[in-house]
Amino acid sequence: MRLSFTMLLVGCSCLAASLTAWPTRAQGQATGVLPAAALQPCGRTRLNQQQLELISSAAHVGFSFEGTECRVYAVLPGGQDHNYLQYELDGVYQKRLRVAGGAAAPLVLMAPSGGKHTAWLYKATEAHTGAIAIQKITAQRVQALPVPAGPxxxxxxxxxxxxxxxxxxxxxxxxxxxxxxxxxxxxxxxxxxxxxxxxxxxxxxxxxxxxxxxxxxxxxxxxxxxxxxxxxxxxxxxxxxxxxxxxxxxxxxxxxxxxxxxxxxxxxxxxxxxxxxxxxxxxxxxxxxxxxxxxxxxxxxxxxxxxxxxxxxxxxxxxxxxxxxxxxxxxxxxxxxxxxxxxxxxxxxxxxxxxxxxxxxxxxxxxx
Incomplete structure (x- = not known):
């Protein structure tokens, strides 16, 4: 079936991500930019206009970063009032995150200490509530994580x-x-x-x-x-x-x-x-x-x-x-x-x- 817009369906892929970073200077630290196209998702998702849309319940992506915080830029392409992500930091579940429709400010994930951390973002809601699109993630030395190999x-x-x-x-x-x-x-x-x-x-x-x-x-x-x-x-x-x-x-x-x-x-x-x-x-x-x-x-x-x-x-x-x-x-x-x-x-x-x-x-x- 031919579609009128560019779309890439991506699932639990273990292909190596091509990570692109544009370094900037903020308070003396290098901040990396992880574009949505470099994420390696698991679940029903699609890459649409360089935004990764998380569609199905618990569709998720992982990344690592250094320092005490990272910023997730997420939007609601369907125009809904709000939706929810939830996240895991260093293997420990944290909480749900409300994504407001039309919000420009990123979601800030805080780590209790410096050093290297791993984070996994999950869609808390089902497909019929509308997609949540990840635009990019910014943090020090931010990198995409592959879905673990195995069953x-x-x-x-x-x-x-x-x-x-x-x-x-x-x-x-x-x-x-x-x-x-x-x-x-x-x-x-x-x-x-x-x-x-x-x-x-x-x-x-x-x-x-x-x-x-x-x-x-x-x-x-x-x-x-x-x-x-x-x-x-x-x-x-x-x-x-x-x-x-x-x-x-x-x-x-x-x-x-x-x-x-x-x-x-x-x-x-x-x-x-x-x-x-x-x-x-x-x-x-x-x-x-x-x-x-x-x-x-x-x-x-x-x-x-x-x-x-x-x-x-x-x-x-x-x-x-x-x-x-x-x-x-x-x-x-x-x-x-x-x-x-x-x-x-x-x-x-x-x-x-x-x-x-x-x-x-x-x-x-x-x-x-």
Missing amino acids: LIEFIGNSITCGALADASEVPCGTGAYHDQHNAYLAYGPRVARALQVSYVLSSVSGIGAYRNWNSAGPTMPQVYEKVDFQATTPMLWNFAAYSPRVVSIALGTNDLSAGDGKSPRLPFDSASFVNSYGQFVRLVKARYPKARLALLSSPMASGPNRTLLEHCLTAIKQQADASYPADPPVALHFFQPMQARGCNSHPSVEDHALLAKELEPFFRQLL
Whole structure:
């Protein structure tokens, strides 16, 4: 598909970055400029007019610098009012950073002491909140960091996988914008990956399902997965050659089974349609990643009859996939223990995500 503007899709690339620096003098110290094009991102991103747009939940970039501070120049190309980054300094999680629309001032990251430091920036919010574009990073001896070599897990899912409605530490539940409580870094997937010391990407959309969404018939995950930003109307497709996950985890079904928003018409759950659509999506993922091990997760928010029904459906999907790909390793299943979620709108909180990650860690360790 030909696009009318220059665009480069970049994923978890370990290609050597070509670092360009323009030294200036500030208080007797040399300040380097790391352009966005030199960053080596992981997750769904695109380089657009020399700005690196972080698109998917927890899409991230790393860099090193010397001294006590660095400056990150970030903008919101979609014109939204605000969005959020979050960052890790020297291997320790710090906090979320509010990126204001139209702001010209950079975000300043402070280190407690001089010397050399490493920092990783993460998009705290999901693709549907709009991209966050990194223009440049300035600091003493600033350099891009490559994504660590080794296995990678892709986590496909809904708002739970996004880390949506999990963090009310700054904006209370029921107030602000929907993405004000997003915290992708502390969602279960990134926690599992860090515990296992592997790389990860999140492909997740709030409210989405396998054959129907929380309050609409679609577009569902099978319909948007190949789009770079999970938007049905976007012509740009994701470059699946950007990375090759060792494991692909799929956690869908919560929204298919839900009662909806109480406003839109909602038919009873159709297990045959769910199994058929989910099975087709499994085949799509297998086509994109023929060497990946597939894992299907149930929902910690499903309880009672819905929990049992979802487990039966996932078992049927696994059986179909195993029969269709007899030479491949079997599809793995994990059924969550029931959870009383403590986040906003009955979603898991950041503390709940820690429990989910602890439950999942041995499961994924075995798959890897």
